[in-house]
Amino acid sequence: MLTAITSLEGFDPLATGNLEHDYSRIIQQSQKRDILNILRSYTGTLDVFSEAVQNAIDAVDAKQRGNKNFIPRIHITIDLQNNLLRFVDNGIGLSLEQVRLFLRPNVSFKENQNYRGHKGVGATFLAYG
Numbered sequence: 001m002l003t004a005i006t007s008l009e010g011f012d013p014l015a016t017g018n019l020e021h022d023y024s025r026i027i028q029q030s031q032k033r034d035i036l037n038i039l040r041s042y043t044g045t046l047d048v049f050s051e052a053v054q055n056a057i058d059a060v061d062a063k064q065r066g067n068k069n070f071i072p073r074i075h076i077t078i079d080l081q082n083n084l085l086r087f088v089d090n091g092i093g094l095s096l097e098q099v100r101l102f103l104r105p106n107v108s109f110k111e112n113q114n115y116r117g118h119k120g121v122g123a124t125f126l127a128y129g
Contacts, residue, residue, distance in 0.1 A: 034105035038121045039129050051126055052087045054116040059091025061115070103127045 044050075053076075060072030077086040094102060094109070101107050105124045 031105060035124060038105055038124050041121070042125055042129065048085065048126060048129060051123075052085070055123065055126075056087050056089040056091065058110060058115045059089050059093070062092045062110075063090070 042048075042051075053074075056074045060070075060074060064070045064072055073090045075086075075088045077084065077088075079085075098109055102109070102123050106121065107124075
């Protein structure tokens, strides 16, 4: 049964919680297209390295802004034999709620435009690339 929309007042095209029908399959397909578009937008062989460095630097910068005595540390492990690239920093980290969301396309917790990355595509690229 189709319901006519009589008003767009309060309409949010990105909201999914108040939909009349189950559109989860359509939303999942849309997210998959977003992920593929993100993956296709990265063309350099060092993109994975620069995204990870950028996120680590942003994390320690954010922590240092709140604590001038903080000593930022970033440890990078490159293990070619085991095909491993690992970044560990002592920055601000993520809350449990943020961990549940941060790999989604276009999700960013970097509200301040002064960070190196803030578009919400780097972690998605790292996770799915």
